[in-house]
Amino acid sequence: MKRRELMRHGLAAIGIAAFAKPLSAIAAQVSAKLSKSKAEWQKLLQPAQYDVLFEEGTEYPNSSPLLKEKRAGKFICAACYLPLFDTSTKYESGTGWPSFYAALPDGVATKVDFKLVLPRTEYHCSRCGGHQGHVFDDGPQPTGKRYCNNGVALLFVPKDQDLPALRS
Known part of the structure; x- marks a missing residue:
């Protein structure tokens, strides 16, 4: 050489x-992983956010302003601010909840729940464990997935704004 x-x-x-x-x-x-007690999360979040994210509640369909959000940007976890979805993967599913056909890499983790007797795949923020929604196999291509998200579990950050620092 x-x-x-x-x-x-x-x-x-x-x-x-x-x-x-x-x-x-x-x-x-x-x-x-971000680990906080339920009491700590209750102090940081609005009651509806806490209910969905840490008690695995569900918001009413068609109640989220994010359902109509069309601007370029990122959807982040309302608890820890980890980016979960990009606007480019959002679509109108007709379900009444914000829907995406793909999550950002390492954004969500899944598990099976049997709360409605039949198994469903539930997904959570991979960083804080906050419940986001359920993923189904009836979405559009290229993935065929439908991440059906509770809007209250997300915050929207337009493309022209900086993402907030991750919560610690």
């Missing part, structure tokens, strides 16, 4: 190393 190539590769490695630490710190913050 020529000296010039060695120097170029060395500088590239230094550049990668300089960015690796900040990127890993951000990734660690996002992937770190």
Whole structure:
């Protein structure tokens, strides 16, 4: 290897190393679970938000202003502010709840619930565990999924605004 190539590769490695630490710190913050007591969440959230997010309630259909939200931006968890959905995946499902055909990577975690006797796939914010809604296999392509979300469990951040810092 020529000296010039060695120097170029060395500088590239230094550049990668300089960015690796900040990127890993951000990734660690996002992937770190946020644990608060129910009493702490009750102090931070509106009663309807707390009921849906931490008591797994459901808001009334057609009650969320987010149902009609069409601007470009992100939908974030109302509890911890983790981005969960992009507007580009939102669609009108006719169910009365904001619906998306795909979640952002690492945004949600799923589990099966039997509250209505038949199994349904429930999803939660992967960071704080806040209940968001249920996912069904009757959505549009390209995924065929319908993430049916309680609007009160989300906040909308328009594309031209900065996302809030994640709650700690």
